[in-house]
Amino acid sequence: xxxxxxxxxxxxxxxxxxxxxxxxILNVKSKYVGKKSRIAEIMSSxxxxxxxxxxxxxxxxxxxxxxxxxxxxxxxxxLESKTNIVFDDTIDYDVENGSLHPVTIVAKEVTDCLKxxxxxxxxxxxxxxxxxNFEALNVPKDHPARDMQDTYYLDNGMLLRxxxxxxxxxxxxxxxxxxxxxxxxRVFRNEDLxxxxxxxxxxxxxxxxxxxxxxxxxxxxxxxxLSEVMQCPITLRLRPGFFPFTEPSYEIDMECTICKGxxxxxxxxxxxxxxxxxxxxxPNVLRAGGVDPEKYTGFAFGIGLTRxxxxxxxxxxxxxxxSGDIRYLKNFDIK
Ligand code: DAH
Numbered sequence: 055x056x057x058x059x060x061x062x063x064x065x066x067x068x069x070x071x072x073x074x075x076x077x078x079i080l081n082v083k084s085k086y087v088g089k090k091s092r093i094a095e096i097m098s099s100x101x102x103x104x105x106x107x108x109x110x111x112x113x114x115x116x117x118x119x120x121x122x123x124x125x126x127x128x129x130x131x132x133l134e135s136k137t138n139i140v141f142d143d144t145i146d147y148d149v150e151n152g153s154l155h156p157v158t159i160v161a162k163e164v165t166d167c168l169k170x171x172x173x174x175x176x177x178x179x180x181x182x183x184x185x186x187n188f189e190a191l192n193v194p195k196d197h198p199a200r201d202m203q204d205t206y207y208l209d210n211g212m213l214l215r216x217x218x219x220x221x222x223x224x225x226x227x228x229x230x231x232x233x234x235x236x237x238x239x240r241v242f243r244n245e246d247l248x249x250x251x252x253x254x255x256x257x258x259x260x261x262x263x264x265x266x267x268x269x270x271x272x273x274x275x276x277x278x279x280l281s282e283v284m285q286c287p288i289t290l291r292l293r294p295g296f297f298p299f300t301e302p303s304y305e306i307d308m309e310c311t312i313c314k315g316x317x318x319x320x321x322x323x324x325x326x327x328x329x330x331x332x333x334x335x336x337p338n339v340l341r342a343g344g345v346d347p348e349k350y351t352g353f354a355f356g357i358g359l360t361r362x363x364x365x366x367x368x369x370x371x372x373x374x375x376x377s378g379d380i381r382y383l384k385n386f387d388i389k
Contacts, residue, residue, distance in 0.1 A: 204243050223343050234263075238257070269333070272353040291326055
C-alpha cells in the first residue's frame with residue numbers, strides 16, 4: 055500500500071511537469087484525484103478494510119490524497135505566475151526592430167561632427183541655479199531678456215534650465231581657456247503648446263575660446279554641422295540678433311532645403327530658416343567663467359535640436375516628438 059501511494063505521487067508530479075497549459079493540468083488532476091482516480095478507489099476501499107487496516111492506512115491514504123491535491127494546486131499557481139510573465143497574451147509578441155528617436159539621431163550627428171572638429175562633449179544639470187541660467191550669462195535679475203524665456207521656478211530656489219547656455223559657464227569654470235566644448239540637453243520653458251512650441255525641447259550649446267577667434271570660425275563650424283545633418287551643402291545667411299551673452303549677436307539662417315530658397319510653407323515664403331543663434335562671447339560671460347577677456351575671445355552658439363530634427367524629417371508638429379507614440383516613429387525612414 056505505502057509503495058503504491060508513493061508511486062501515485064511520483065507519477066502525478068512527473069505528468070504535471072510536462073503540462074504547459076491549464077487544461078493539461080486539469081486533465082491530470084481528474085486522472086489522479088478525480089472521482090474515478092486510483093486514489094478515490096483506494097479511499098472507498100477503506101470502508102471494506104478491517105479495523106486494523108483502517109487504523110494502519112486511514113490517515114496515510116487521506117494525507118496522500120491531500121498531498122496530491124496540493125501538488126495540483128501548486129502546479130496551477132506556478133503556471134499562472136509563469137504565464138503572467140512569459141505568456142501574457144495582452145502583450146504583443148511580434149518582435150520588431152526599434153529605431154532611435156529623431157531628436158536623438160540629430161543630436162548624435164551634431165555632436166559626432168563637433169567631436170571630429172575637436173570639441174569635448176559635456177553634460178550639465180537640468181535643474182539649474184538662476185546664477186548659471188541667467189546671471190552669469192549677463193542676464194541680471196529684472197533684465198527684459200528674461201521675458202523671452204518663460205521660466206519654471208522651483209520651490210527649492212532653483213529652476214528648470216531654459217537653455218543649455220549655462221553649460222558655457224560650467225565648462226569655463228571646470229576647464230578654463232582655451233576651450234572647445236559642446237553640450238546637448240533638454241531645456242524647459244513655460245510655453246503655450248502648439249505645432250511649433252513645446253514646454254520641453256532639446257538644444258546643443260557650443261563654445262570655442264582661444265586667441266584670435268572670429269565669427270568666421272563660427273560660420274565654418276555651422277556650415278559643417280548643418281551640411282552633415284541635412285546631408286547636402288548648406289547656404290548660410292548671417293543677420294544681426296540680440297542675446298545678452300554675445301556681443302555682437304547673430305541669427306544664422308539656413309537656406310530652406312525644401313524649396314531651395316524659392317519660398318514655401320515651411321520657410322513662410324522667405325526662402326530662409328532661422329536655425330542657429332550665436333555670436334562672440336560677451337566679455338562679462340568670459341569673466342563670469344574666470345577667463346580673461348583681454349587675452350581670449352570666443353564664439354558661442356545654441357542649436358535647437360528639436361527644430362533641426364523637425365527640419366530634417368519634415369515633421370510639422372513638434373508635439374509628436376514628446377508623445378512617446380512609437381507608431382509615429384515608424385513614419386520615418388530612420389534606421
Ligand atoms: N540660449 C539661447 C536660446 O535658447 C540660444 C543662444 C543664443 C545660445 C546665442 C548661444 C548664443 O550660445 O551665443 O535662445
